[in-house]
Amino acid sequence: xxxxxxxxxxxxxxxxxxxxxxxxxxxxxxxxxxxxxxxxxxxxxxxxxxxxxxxxxxxxxxxxxxxxxxxxxxxxxxxxxxxxxxxxxxxxxxxxx
Amino acid sequence: xxxxxxxxxxxxxxxxxxxxxxxxxxxxxxxxxxxxxxxxxxxxxxxxxxxxxxxxxxxxxxxxxxxxxxxxxxxxxxxxxxxxxxxxxxxxxxxxxxxxxxxxxxxxxxxxxxxxxxxxxxxxxxxxxxxxxxxxxxxxxxxxxxxxxxxxxxxxxxxxxxxxxxxxxxxxxxxxxxxxxxxxxxxxxxxxxxxxxxxxxxxxxxxxxxxxxxxxxxxxxxxxxxxxxxxxxxxxxxxxxxxxxxxxxxxxxxxxxxxxxxxxxxxxxxxxxxxxxxxxxxxxxxxxxxxxxxxxxxxxxxxxxxxxxxxxxxxxxxxxxxxxxxxxxxxxxxxxxxxxxxxxxxxxxxxxxxxxxxxxxxxxxxxxxxxxxxxxxxxxxxxxxxxxxxxxxxxxxxxxxxxxxxxxxxxxxxxxxxxxxxxxxxxxxxxxxxxxxxxxxxxxxxxxxxxxxxxxxxxxxxxxxxxxx
Numbered sequence: 001x002x003x004x005x006x007x008x009x010x011x012x013x014x015x016x017x018x019x020x021x022x023x024x025x026x027x028x029x030x031x032x033x034x035x036x037x038x039x040x041x042x043x044x045x046x047x048x049x050x051x052x053x054x055x056x057x058x059x060x061x062x063x064x065x066x067x068x069x070x071x072x073x074x075x076x077x078x079x080x081x082x083x084x085x086x087x088x089x090x091x092x093x094x095x096x097x
Numbered sequence: 098x099x100x101x102x103x104x105x106x107x108x109x110x111x112x113x114x115x116x117x118x119x120x121x122x123x124x125x126x127x128x129x130x131x132x133x134x135x136x137x138x139x140x141x142x143x144x145x146x147x148x149x150x151x152x153x154x155x156x157x158x159x160x161x162x163x164x165x166x167x168x169x170x171x172x173x174x175x176x177x178x179x180x181x182x183x184x185x186x187x188x189x190x191x192x193x194x195x196x197x198x199x200x201x202x203x204x205x206x207x208x209x210x211x212x213x214x215x216x217x218x219x220x221x222x223x224x225x226x227x228x229x230x231x232x233x234x235x236x237x238x239x240x241x242x243x244x245x246x247x248x249x250x251x252x253x254x255x256x257x258x259x260x261x262x263x264x265x266x267x268x269x270x271x272x273x274x275x276x277x278x279x280x281x282x283x284x285x286x287x288x289x290x291x292x293x294x295x296x297x298x299x300x301x302x303x304x305x306x307x308x309x310x311x312x313x314x315x316x317x318x319x320x321x322x323x324x325x326x327x328x329x330x331x332x333x334x335x336x337x338x339x340x341x342x343x344x345x346x347x348x349x350x351x352x353x354x355x356x357x358x359x360x361x362x363x364x365x366x367x368x369x370x371x372x373x374x375x376x377x378x379x380x381x382x383x384x385x386x387x388x389x390x391x392x393x394x395x396x397x398x399x400x401x402x403x404x405x406x407x408x409x410x411x412x413x414x415x416x417x418x419x420x421x422x423x424x425x426x427x428x429x430x431x432x433x434x435x436x437x438x439x440x441x442x443x444x445x446x447x448x449x450x451x452x453x454x455x456x457x458x459x460x461x462x463x464x465x466x467x468x469x470x471x472x473x474x475x476x477x478x479x480x481x482x483x484x485x486x487x488x489x490x491x492x493x494x495x496x497x498x499x500x501x502x503x504x505x506x507x508x509x510x511x512x513x514x515x516x517x518x519x520x521x522x523x524x525x526x527x528x529x530x531x532x533x534x535x536x537x538x539x540x541x542x543x544x545x546x547x548x549x550x551x552x553x554x555x556x557x558x559x560x561x562x563x564x565x566x
Contacts, residue, residue: 006219009331009339016340019120020347026127029355029443029468032450033185035126035348036319040192042119042139043326043345047169048112048150049203049333054165055156065206067165073199074169075176076192077147081140082177083188088136090182090457091129 034087041080047073104154111149112337118142119341123348129463146337182458183415186311186447187245193318194238200325201231201292207332208288213281216332221281223331225274225291230325232295233270233302238318240303241311245447251308263301270294309412309489311447313356317364320349352449359443359469361495361506386537388524393551396518396544397558400426403480405436407472409509410452411445413486413522419549423485424459426552429559438465440472440482440509442490469509479514486520486548492533503531517541520551 027035050073054066118138125135150156180188204227213221243249273291276283306314323345330338357364391399400406408427414420427437439461445452453466467475476482484491494501495508511517512535519536521543535541544551 016343020344023123024348033454039345039348045341052155065202069199069202070165071169072195075173078173079177088133
């Protein structure tokens with residue numbers, strides 16, 4: 001059962017990598033800097049793992065590591081998306097004023 | 098369905114929604130018009146995933162989470178609002194460090210609370226990779242940040258036996274991971290030695306890499322951070338982490354390959370070649386010819402008399418913050434009916450897309466920004482090329498001098514244009530330490546001085562011409 005779970009994980013990984021390759025290839029060099037900050041913000045989804053650690057039954061070491069991880073990942077989520085938007089606004093995307 | 102099952106299902110659904118939104122968000126990033134909406138979608142997915150996790154039964158206390166969220170949000174907002182666009186490479190390096198730090202800490206916490214026996218070999222493998230990649234990306238990115246921010250010397254730091262030392266540490270690192278996987282009962286100390294080795298390896302990996310090679314390094318660290326995130330997903334049986342990590346990893350890898358191609362070098366060469374220290378490789382080329390120096394007003398007259406102008410920006414434009422005045426010049430010329438375009442080499446600047454962001458910040462419409470492939474054939478029909486703080490990416494030696502260390506690197510064919518204006522601070526060679534024969538060509542004119550000041554002089558002179566007309 002456990003090994004089955006991991007096989008599914010591998011399948012998910014490979015499919016996601018293909019999809020990622022396909023999608024990222026279409027991003028023009030013009031937007032490579034926003035692309036990098038966007039994928040960086042997206043991969044900061046690891047904040048959910050940090051949350052489960054910081055939110056589990058309190059234990060000094062584990063909670064400390066968890067809180068630092070939550071802070072670091074949140075900084076990337078918030079900062080990453082905000083700065084991506086700041087850049088994309090400059091490229092005249094989404095004419096919302 | 099018991100309530101517990103319902104809760105788990107809802108969390109899984111939230112993660113699934115997040116995964117879909119991330120992929121669609123990146124897809125919409127293929128066009129500057131849709132990119133922003135794509136990111137709104139991804140943000141919504143992120144929010145869904147975070148709220149879902151907060152509501153899951155795995156979370157029993159909130160106070161510490163809130164502390165982390167508060168600190169992270171404050172820092173994130175601060176960084177996002179106050180980072181100037183010229184400092185985007187540093188910001189990116191720093192965010193890779195944060196991301197990798199979070200991932201590594203999650204791995205350490207998992208190991209700390211379960212131990213290898215409890216985790217089983219598969220999870221131990223995942224945690225091993227997670228902490229190894231996370232650790233080296235953390236310190237490696239901090240090093241990259243230090244070099245880009247100017248806190249550390251930007252030139253490569255090399256010493257005798259460097260590659261051997263690095264290989265030894267890497268072997269030790271991989272050895273520790275394998276040891277932990279093969280014998281789960283290994284003392285916990287092995288794990289912490291592994292953590293220490295991965296941190297040390299990150300520092301040593303980036304130490305010998307020069308500032309000019311940073312586009313590759315940043316992209317590569319991007320890929321490592323993504324893969325570390327995926328490994329976390331394996332360790333925690335969390336699909337969304339696997340997916341997001343794979344997306345990030347794919348993006349980082351594609352960008353590093355593109356950057357390497359644009360420099361005609363392999364990734365191994367960037368990492369172990371210590372390129373910047375090798376001016377002796379270019380010793381054979383003594384370029385002969387005369388340098389033609391042109392005063393700013395004559396250069397401006399040349400520009401205002403042209404029909405087609407192409408601007409080639411490089412890192413020098415970022416250093417002197419010349420993007421706004423460059424835009425002013427471009428507008429002035431545009432008003433006179435002159436066709437102005439910008440030619441962006443893939444490795445111009447310190448990270449992929451750096452120049453595009455700077456020019457977009459200054460308000461240059463993106464349809465004026467052209468990639469190397471798009472514009473390279475147009476130089477033939479160009480009257481004046483203005484090279485601002487770029488050097489190696491316009492060096493014809495890459496095409497016609499087999500002895501040159503940059504031979505084979507794709508360059509912008511500016512030498513095909515009728516005349517070339519090169520704005521440069523001094524005659525010092527570029528980061529690769531190579532003489533640029535372009536500067537000695539009969540159709541090349543050098544304008545020495547700070548790029549921003551020089552372009553400002555052009556603008557003033559061009560205004561005078563306009564008023565006189």
